[in-house]
Amino acid sequence: MIPRPKVIWPIFRRNFASYFAGVLGYLFIVVFVVAGGAMTFNARFFTANEPSLDQLTQLFPLLLLFFVPAITTSVWADERKTGTDELLFTMPATDVEILLGKHFSVLTVYSVALLFSMTHVLVLMFLGTPDWGLISTTYFGYWIAGAALLSAGMLASILTSSMTVAFVIGIVICGIPVFLGDVGGFLGFRDFFESFSLREQFRDFGMGVIPVSGLLYFLGFTIFMLYFNLVLMTRRRTSERWR
Amino acid sequence: MADHRDANRTMIEAVGLSKFYGEFAATRDVTFPVPRGQVCAFLGPNGAGKSTTMKMLTGYLAPSDGEARIGGFDLSADRLKAAEILGYLPESGPLYREMTPESFLKYAGQTRLMRPSQLAERLDYVTDQCGLGEVWGKAIGKLSHGYRQRVGMAQALLHDPDVLILDEPTSGLDPNQVHGVRELIRKLGETKTVLLSTHILQEVHAVCSRVILISEGRLVFDGPREELGAEGTAMEKKFRELTVA
Numbered sequence: 001m002i003p004r005p006k007v008i009w010p011i012f013r014r015n016f017a018s019y020f021a022g023v024l025g026y027l028f029i030v031v032f033v034v035a036g037g038a039m040t041f042n043a044r045f046f047t048a049n050e051p052s053l054d055q056l057t058q059l060f061p062l063l064l065l066f067f068v069p070a071i072t073t074s075v076w077a078d079e080r081k082t083g084t085d086e087l088l089f090t091m092p093a094t095d096v097e098i099l100l101g102k103h104f105s106v107l108t109v110y111s112v113a114l115l116f117s118m119t120h121v122l123v124l125m126f127l128g129t130p131d132w133g134l135i136s137t138t139y140f141g142y143w144i145a146g147a148a149l150l151s152a153g154m155l156a157s158i159l160t161s162s163m164t165v166a167f168v169i170g171i172v173i174c175g176i177p178v179f180l181g182d183v184g185g186f187l188g189f190r191d192f193f194e195s196f197s198l199r200e201q202f203r204d205f206g207m208g209v210i211p212v213s214g215l216l217y218f219l220g221f222t223i224f225m226l227y228f229n230l231v232l233m234t235r236r237r238t239s240e241r242w243r
Numbered sequence: 244m245a246d247h248r249d250a251n252r253t254m255i256e257a258v259g260l261s262k263f264y265g266e267f268a269a270t271r272d273v274t275f276p277v278p279r280g281q282v283c284a285f286l287g288p289n290g291a292g293k294s295t296t297m298k299m300l301t302g303y304l305a306p307s308d309g310e311a312r313i314g315g316f317d318l319s320a321d322r323l324k325a326a327e328i329l330g331y332l333p334e335s336g337p338l339y340r341e342m343t344p345e346s347f348l349k350y351a352g353q354t355r356l357m358r359p360s361q362l363a364e365r366l367d368y369v370t371d372q373c374g375l376g377e378v379w380g381k382a383i384g385k386l387s388h389g390y391r392q393r394v395g396m397a398q399a400l401l402h403d404p405d406v407l408i409l410d411e412p413t414s415g416l417d418p419n420q421v422h423g424v425r426e427l428i429r430k431l432g433e434t435k436t437v438l439l440s441t442h443i444l445q446e447v448h449a450v451c452s453r454v455i456l457i458s459e460g461r462l463v464f465d466g467p468r469e470e471l472g473a474e475g476t477a478m479e480k481k482f483r484e485l486t487v488a
Binding site: 007009011012014017018022083086087090094237238 | 303398
């Protein structure tokens with residue numbers, strides 16, 4: 001069955017609105033912008049004396065490592081904890097529609113935070129003349145890398161009904177693609193593993209290039225993780241550990 | 244397949260439903276049909292398997308063995324079609340606390356693809372029937388348990404379903420609210436099929452014409468309410484006889 005946008009839309013809207021019903025969504029944005037600002041405008045930035053996002057780009061995967069699980073931790077875990085999953089999964093909506101509605105909602109929260117982080121670019125404009133092509137590809141890289149890790153963060157949330165545990169598992173799962181090169185180095189295959197790491201795939205975007213390999217990497221990673229979510233969603237009906 | 248609107252149709256059907264968690268059997272070979280227009284009580288002590296059976300009948304849980312059908316639709320193959328004609332009130336009425344009854348019911352209606360005019364009409368109906376007018380714009384998390392239960396009930400009724408599965412709908416309500424919900428169920432039972440889980444034997448007398456009793460995951464009684472005994476001590480005695488091992 002083809003996913004129906006009219007079913008996905010209310011699921012997306014409810015989930016998205018839940019972030020901004022309290023202070024949580026606003027807090028995400030403030031922390032993301034402030035942390036991003038501290039990473040962008042550090043001592044090296046002023047030493048280099050160039051109006052670019054190079055400093056942030058180097059540290060961005062680490063920022064995502066904490067920010068993404070913070071967004072996704074409640075996606076499934078909170079539904080399980082409060083029992084609202086019982087309402088959701090007995091609605092006439094397919095698992096794919098529910099999954100897409102939820103993924104689009106966390107992606108939109110992340111996109112809004114990313115939009116507010118463009119205040120860094122305003123500062124760059126004040127300090128000099130940024131390369132707009134470079135800024136565009138870099139921000140696209142931030143967005144697509146975040147979208148991929150969000151699907152991994154959702155996977156962590158589906159594994160438990162505790163949001164704290166989901167946050168920790170989220171950091172671990174998101175840390176795998178980020179630190180893959182380091183893991184490979186430990187095993188003696190750094191170069192091989194490094195080429196599959198998020199940091200390596202992300203690098204070109206920060207250099208003004210949108211590589212096809214990078215696009216396929218992030219798209220493939222997102223689809224794989226969403227599929228994994230779907231498998232676990234399907235298994236919940238037979239699992240004894242869903243609650 | 245016969246139309247689910249067929250007057251004589253079996254609307255809720257459990258066929259050999261079993262649910263195993265490892266070695267533990269939450270339910271074992273539970274079989275019963277509920278025909279259209281019947282209000283059926285689903286009784287049993289705590290942990291007897293009532294909620295598990297209801298979860299399988301709504302498609303939330305997959306049975307380890309057996310089949311669950313709503314309006315003739317097999318939940319394992321046609322869950323969406325079954326869900327369209329089913330209204331479900333889960334135990335303890337889980338709801339999104341940050342939403343208001345208005346936003347929650349609109350969300351439920353839109354997810355069910357109700358037309359705006361139909362949704363507006365049904366919102367008026369459920370608001371009136373469930374007495375939600377006073378709390379329409381308040382956050383659900385700030386409502387009393389009774390009001391939250393009513394919001395859950397409104398959600399179950401919103402799309403005018405043919406079948407209602409209600410897991411302890413009067414739990415936590417004050418006597419006036421209990422009376423109101425029982426009156427509503429009695430009225431709904433004139434046109435709809437209702438499976439009602441409860442611990443309260445007076446409730447069975449008040450609204451149900453048939454009783455299904457399970458104990459330790461097995462069906463131990465299925466018959467007219469009168470067969471379980473007269474109201475009061477006789478019914479309690481029979482309940483204990485059937486459920487105490």
